[in-house]
Amino acid sequence: MARSTLKQAALSRRLLFLALTGVAGCAPMKARSPSSSGLTPDEAHQETVVRRYFDEVWSQGRLEVLDELLAAGYINHTPSAPNPPPGPGGLKPIVAAFRVAFPDLHFTIEDLVVSDDRVAVRVRMEGDHEGPLFGIAATHRRVSVEQINIELFRGGKIAEHWRVTDELGLMRQLGVVR
Template sequence: MNTIIEHNRRLLTSYFEQVWNQGQVDVLDELLATDYINHSPSTPNPPAGPAGLKPIVQAMRAGIPDLHYDILDMVVAPDKVAVYTRVTGTHSGELFGMPASHRKIDVRQMQVEWIRDGRIWQHWRITDEAALVRQILGQEPVQP
């Protein structure tokens, strides 16, 4: 059991560091199940598998080239990992239709990743997207 827990911890750490922080989208082929499902409310029904997540990562990194995820907390089980993250960066490119504002962003996310056969199989995420948009529009200061 401890080996599975440690594997899942490493899997999620790699996912955030290599994919989101460094933009290495090809790593998704190793980290995600071929039938991976993304349940994020802001991107309804993207294609299944790694191919469905790659353009989302690329769009986020194009809009926020210095995008960085800090793992603030992680609860690891044999079949699920809950991750609380801090997302920071500078909105210096187009982001899902919003032109660059050159403003800093700093928001929190709660994610639950379901693990099957050693890979991320399903993804559930809650982000304070209203705060993100207000920060991009300059209507809300970035959190300290």
């Protein structure tokens, strides 16, 4: 790839991160892999935690892992799940409900950006709707929906979480809306 194209791609990713987090003047964007020398040890740890969060918790349904990955006072700022109790205990019923609705639920990390104490990650959620989901009876339809998540770290754990999901796309795929 041409050098100017690489620079443009890097700038685009940085601008996306700034837009997502609202952080002005944050540190230069770091590499996306913990094996890269551009990440600090804390940033490499944060990336590992986020990868485990989507793989072990959401894709595998291992709720007990939340106790290890989330801070005791974890705050979930997600608009579609207003004011869940703080801490891992507030997220466990949400994950459990999704795992009942989509027993084969799988998250794929599409993009991941680490900068200082935050990780921004774009994921794809996929699964077959085989159980009730917040009042919506099983439709037996396959869904594939994108999300953007921002995780704020304190003391090596996820302390705050923001998520935006293509919920209209999800409802369309389930046949709830047209």
